[in-house]
Amino acid sequence: MSDSFVHLHLHTEYSLLDGAVKIADLMAKVNRCKMPAVAMTDHGNLYGAIDFYKQASKAGVKPIIGSEVYLSPGSMYEKKKVPGLPNAHHLTLLAKNAVGYENLVRLVSQAHLDGFYYKPRIDKEALNKYSEGIICLSGCINGEINYWIQQDQLKIAREKLSEYVDIYGKDDFYLEMHDHGMDQQRICNRQLLEFCGEFSLKPVAANDVHFLNRKDHEAHDVLICIGTGKMVLDENRMRYSPEVHFKTAREMRQLFKEVPVACDNTLEIAEKINFDLVLDSTSSERYPEYEVNLSSSREDYFRELCEEGLIERYGSERAKNDEELRNRLDYEIGIMERMGFVSYFLITWDFIKWAKDNKIPVGPGRGSAAGSLVAYVLGITDLDPLRYGLIFERFLNPERVSPPDVDVDFCQTRRPEVIEYVRQKYGEKCVSHIITFGTLGAKSVVRDVGRVMGWSYGEADRIAKMIPNELGITLTSARKKNPELKEAIASEPATEQLWEYSTFLEGLTRGVGIHAAGIVIGDCELDVHVPLTRGNENEVVTQYAMKPLTDLGMLKMDFLGLKTLTVIQDAVDIINIKQSNFDISNIPIDDKKTFALLNAGETCGVFQLESGGMVALCKQFGVNRIEDIIALIALYRPGPMELIPDFIDRKKGKKKVEYLHPLLEEVSKETHGILIYQEQVQKAANVLAGYSLGDADLLRRAMGKKDPDEMAKQRTIFVEGCKKYNEIADKKANGIFDLLEKFAGYGFNKSHSAAYGLISYQTAYLKANYPVEFMSALLSNEINNTDKISVFVEECKSMGIKVLPPDVNRSQLKFSPEYSEEDNIDSIRYGLAAIKNVGSAAMNLAVTERNQSGDYSSADDFARRLESRSVNKKILESLTKAGAFDFSEEERASIFSRIDTIISAASLAQKDRVSGQTSLFDEDTDYGSSQTNMFNNVEVEFEPWNEDEILAAERELLGFYVTGHPLDSYRAYFSSGNYRRLSELQDLRENKKYSFMGRIAGLEKMFTKKAGKPFAKLNFEEFTGQTEVMVWSEVFVRSTEVLQVGAVIELLGKVELDSRTETKRLTAEKITPISKPIVDSNFKIEESKVNDPLVKSSDGLQNENQKSGVNVYLKSGVHDKSDLHKIRDILMDHPGDNTVRIQYTTSNGSTVWLKAGPRYLVNDCENLRAELANWMR
Secondary structure, three states, X not given: OOOOOOOOOEOOOOOOXXXXXXXXXXXXXXXXXXXXXXXXXXXXXXXXXXXXXXXXXXXXXXXXXXXXXXXXXXOOOOOOOOOOOOXXXXXXXXXXXXXXXXXXXXXXXXXXXXXXXXXXXXXXXXXXXXXXXXXXXXXXXXXXXHHHHHOXXXXXXXXXXXXXXXXXXXXXXXEEEOOOOOHHHHHHHHXXXXXXXXXXXXXEEOOOEOEOXXXXXXXXXXXXXXXXXXXXXXXXOOOOOOOOEOOOHHHHHHHOOOOHHHHHHHHHHHHHOOOOOOOOOOOOOOOOOOOOOOXXXXXXXXXXXXXXXXXXXXXXXXXXXXXXXXXXXXXXXXXXXXXXXXXXXXXXXXXXXXXXXXXXXXXXXXXXXXXXXXXXXXXOOOOOXXXXXXXXXXXXXXXXXXXXXXXXXXXXXXXXXXXXXXXXXXXXXXXXXXXXXXXXXXXXXXXXXXXXXXXXXXXXXXXXXXXOOOXXXXXXXXXXXXXXXXXXXXXXHHHHHXXXXXXXXXXXXXXXXXXXXXXXXXXXXXXXXXXXXXXXXXXXXXXXXXXXXXXXXXXXXXXXXXXXXXXXXXXXXXXXXXXXXXXXXXXXXXXXXXXXXXXXXXOOOOOOOOOHHHHHHHHHHOOOOHHHHHHHHHHOOOOHHHHHHHHHHHHOXXXXXXXXXXXXXXXXXXXXXXXXXXXXXXXXXXXXXXXOHHHHHHHHHHHHHOOHHHHHHHXXXXXXXXXXXXXOOXXXXXXXXXXXXXXXXXXXXXXXXXXXXXXXXXXXXXXXXXXXXXXXXXXXXXXXXXXXXXXXXXXXXXXXXXXXXXXXXXXXXXXXXXXXXXXXXXXXXXXXXXXXXXXXXXXXXXXXXXXXXXXXXXXXXXXHHOOOOOOOHHHHHHHHHOOOOHXXXXXXXXXXXXXXXXXXXXXXXHHHHHHOHHHXXXXXXXXXHHHHHHHHOOOOOOOOOOHHHHXXXXXXXXXXXXXXXXXXXXXXXXXXXOOOOHHHHHHXXXXXXXXXXXXXXXXXXXXXXXXXXXXXXXXXXXXXXXXXXXXXXXXHHHOOOOOOOOXXXXXXXXXXXXXXXXXEEEEEEXXXXXXXXXXXXXXXXXXXXXXXXXXXXXXXXXXHHOOOOEEEEEEEOOEOHHHHHHHHHHHHOOEEEEOEEEEEEOOOOOEEEEEOOHHHXXXXXXXXXXXXXXXXX
16 A cells, blocks of 8 residues: 555535635645645535536645535434534535535435524434435544544444434445544544444544644634634633644554554545546536427427517518528528537527516616527517627527526516516525625724724724725735835744734635525526535525536526616606506617716716716717717727827717728727727728638637737738638738737627617616606605705706605605795606605505595504504604695694604504494594594693704605705805715715715714824715715814814815725815805796806906807896706707806895806807897897
8 A cells, every 4th residue: 555645534615714724735735745645625515616617636645525524413304402512513525426526415405405493404214315326434523533532422422323324334434533732532543443443443543624724723713703703812712733734644654653544545445436526617508498399399490489580680581681691690590500509598588578568677788698589589688789799699509508698687676576486486495596705805804803902993004004905805805015014024023924814714604695696597406516505694505606507507697686676667657657558668869868868967867987987088078869878988998098089079070980991890880999998809800801600709818818828829810811702911900910919808799798788778868858767766766865865856956857855645655756836847846755764564554544544634544554563762863853744734843743652542442442442433433533623722832943953854764854954055055066075976986085065964073092182073065965075184273263163165176985885985184164146036046947056256257258158137036946957958859069148146236156057058040039038139
C-alpha cells in the first residue's frame, strides 16, 4: 500500500462561517502533498459540490463528494427534544458512484425539506432507503457510536453500530478515527478498534479539516466568533483545536502510526469511488417536455402556434405573402427544432399566455429574446424585431450551441401567481427558487473582525472607510491604492493584526439568500439532480447556485418583478373607468406630447429616464422618435457616455456624419454613424466581410473578451472577407476592424434597450396624456415609502395637479383621481392605506363599510361602525392627525383629545349590538349613535395645535405637508434652478459639493468624545424630501446663530457615503441664512403648469423681452388659475422654438417676470397671438 493519504472528512467555506477552506487553495494543497484524491464533507449540505468537482477534475485530483450529515435521535419528523440526547449526531457520507450521488442528493434534500429541527436532520429510515452507492464513516467525536462510548454505554453503542452495518454492509461502513490530542478521542479510538475486531470492520483515519494550515488557526477562530456572534475574549464559546488543519500524508501516518491500516483505508475508499458527474450546459435532456395533444407532434403544434401568431401580429395577407417574414420564421423554427429547444419555447409561451389571460401585466421583453420573431408571434415578447432591426442570432446562435435565455418581467405584486401556476403545472417538487451565496467583502470583513476582536464600531469603521468605494475592491488592492491605509497597517500593531485576519477571511462564503428572479423547472422531481433546501419563508430552494445549475443542464428562467408594469396597469385600470377601450399596447409611438415632455426633462416617474443625469441628457438630446429613447438607454452607461456629445452634435447636424465605408451607412445610419449596439457590430461583419450572423456573434463575443489569439484569428478572417465580398483593401479593412473592436467594448444589447425603451415610452406617454391617472398609479405603488411619496407629490404640484388630503369619506384604499368642479382641475386624493400606522386591512374594511352603508358623519360614527379589533386607538390617532376627519369641521386637536371616549362609546355600542338590544327597535333606529351622542355632549378640554404641530404630524404620517409647507413662501428660490434637489441626492457624485436650499426641521447638538468640540446633526428638508446633514465643528462654530430649528438656509454640502447604510449623505461645508421674500398669496406659480420658472429683475428681463419671444401679462385680482390653464392649453397647441414669458403684477404693484420652461416653446404666429389676445398688450 502507498504511503500517501486521502482526507475524507473536510469542511470547505460552504460549511458557512465554520469552514475556512477555499476550494482553489485546497486543490493546490492536495497537489503539493501529492495526494490522489480529496473529499468535501460540509455540514449537512452540498452547496459547493459542483464547484468542488470541476476544480478537482481540472487539477487532476479525484473528487469525492460527500456530506457530514446530521442524524436525528429518532424519527426526523419528530420536531422535539429527546431528553438526555443531543438534537442530532454527526455522520460522514460519501458518494461511491452515480447512484450514490443521487441518493446523497436525496438524503440531503430530505434533511432540509422534512427533517429540519435546528439543523437539517435525517433518520435511519431515510439512510436505509437511500443507502445504495454510499460509503458511510461513523463520524467524528459527535457521531452516534462515539456518543454512547463516551456515555460508557457499550451495549447501546454495539446496537447502533449493528444498525449501520445492516444498512451499508461491512464493505461500505468504516469506523472513523480522529486524534486531536483529546482524551475523549483516545477513549473512543481504543473502543472503535475493539469493535473493528468484534464486527470485522475496518478503521479509517480522518482529521475533520476546517482550515488548510496550522498558522490559520487564529484567523479561523475569528471566523467562528463571527459565525456564533461571540467575542474572541469570551470564555464560554465554541473553539476548535489547532489540529484540524490539512495535514500531510506523513503527518497523518505519524499520528496513526500504531494503526497504519487506518490511513491505508483512506486510499482504499478513494479507489472505490468511481463516478463521473455529467456536466453539459448545452444539453436540454433535463428540460421538462411540454405535453401536447397526442394527435400531433410537439413540433407540429409549435409551428401551428407560430403560424397563428404570425397572422395575429402581421395580418393574414402579409403573413402568407411577405417573403422576408416567411423566411425569417422558417429559419428560426428550424434552428429551434435542430437545437432541441421546442419544449423550452412552449413552456415559456404557456406561462406567459396564462399570465396575460389572467390580466397579469407582462413586460414587452428583456434581453436578447426580443430579437426573435418566434418569441414575438408567440406573445413571449411584444417588440417587432423586424421593425427595430433586432438580430435573432444575438439570442440563439446556431454556430454556438448554448441554451436560450428568456428573462420575463411580470407585475411585481402578481409575480408569485405565475410561479405558483408553473409549480402546479409541472409539480411542486419539480419547480424551485435558486440559492445565492453572500461573501465576506472587503469593508464588511474589516468591520466584522474588528467587532469580534473587541474594537468599537468607530475604530473599525475608521479602517473600513480607508478602503476605496470601488466595485469588487479587494483588501490587497485597497492597501496599494491608499497610502494612509498602508501607513496605519504598518504603524499600528492592532490594525496589522486586524488586517491579517481580514485578508485571510476575505471572500469566504458568509451566508445564503434567494436569487431575486431565478426559477428552475425540472423534467422530474428536482432532488434527483439537485439538492434542495428551504428559504426563510419555507419556499423550496436549490442548494446549487445559477452557474452550477447551468453546468448540470437544468432549465432555469428569470421571473422578474418590475414595479413599473404594475404602475402602468394601475394607470390603465383608472383610465378605463372613463375610457373603456384604452389599451396601452395600441398607443401611437410618435406622440408629440410625449416627446415634448421628455425634451423638457419632465421625467420624474418615467421608467429608466428619471435620474438627474438622464433629465439633463433628455433636455439636450432632442427626442423625436422612439429610437432616440432606445439610444438614450444604451448610451447612458459608463464607457459609452463619452460618445454622447458627439452623438448629439451629429444628430442635430452640428457635426458631419462620415462613414469609413459606404456599407457602414446601412449599419449605423440610425445612430448617426456611431455604433452603440452589439447588433450593429454583428451586422457590420455580416455586410462587409460576409460573416453569417451566427459567426458575427462569435466575433462580437471575442471582441468583448479581448482574447489576443482569437482576435488575431478573427482579424485575418475579417480582412480576407472584406476583400472577397466587397473588394476592400487590407489597410481600410484593418481600420474598420479596429473601429468595430473599439465599439464592441461599448456596445449594448439593442434587444434589451429596445424592450426597456418601449416601457420608458409607455410611462412617458401616460404622464403626458393622462397625468392624473399616471401619477395616481405612481403614488399608489409607493404607499409604504413616504420619502418617495413626498417626491411624487412635489412633482404633482409642478404639473398643476392638486394632491388632496386623506378623507375617510372620499379616499379610496390607494391614491385615486378626483374631479373638482370648484377648481376646474383634476386632483388626486390621498389613499387611506398610505397613511402611516393604519394598515391596508383596516382601511379596506372602512372603505367597504362606507360603500355599503354611506358616508361617515364623524370620527365617532367611523369608530362605531367598525369593529374595535380592526380600528384601534393608534389608527384613530393617525387618521385624526392626518386630517382624515376634517370633513366634520371639528378641530383635529379636539378629536384627538376625545379618542379614548370615542373608542369607549364605540365598544359599548358594539356590545349592545352583539347582545341583541337593537332588536327591540325598528331596523331604521340608530341605537348605537345615541350612545355616541351622549359622549359627544361631554365637554373635553383640549389645547389647540399650532401650525407647526399640524404640519409636523402631516409630514410624519403622509410624507408631505397638506395644509401648507413651511417653505411655501420660498418656492420661487427653490424653483430658480440654482439649487439641487434632495430627491437627486443618491444620483450625485461622491466627494463633490452642491448647493441646496431648505429648512432645518430638526437639530441635535453634540460634542466630540476626545476634544469636546461641538458639532451637530441636522434634519434638513425641502419640497422633495429630507435628509440628515452632519455639521462638523469648524462649520458649526461659524454657523451657530443660523442653526435654529425652523431656520431657512442655503446649504453647500459635500456628498459622502454613509458607511453604515451604504447610501449617500451630506456634510455641511457652508450654511447661509435665506431671508423671507415678499410673496403675493393670491398667486402660486407652482399651481400653473409652467415648469422651471426663471425669476429675474423686472428691468433686466423686460429689456430682453422687447427683442424676441411672446410676452403674456397677468395681474393679481384680475386673473386667476383658470387663466393659466387656458394659456397653457393654447401654448401646447402651437409648439415651436419661441420663448414665452409671463409678467405677473402683484397686489402691491410690483412685477415679476417668469420664463416658461422648454416644454412651452411656441410657434410665434398670428393664430397664436389672436388666441392670446386677452393676455397680451
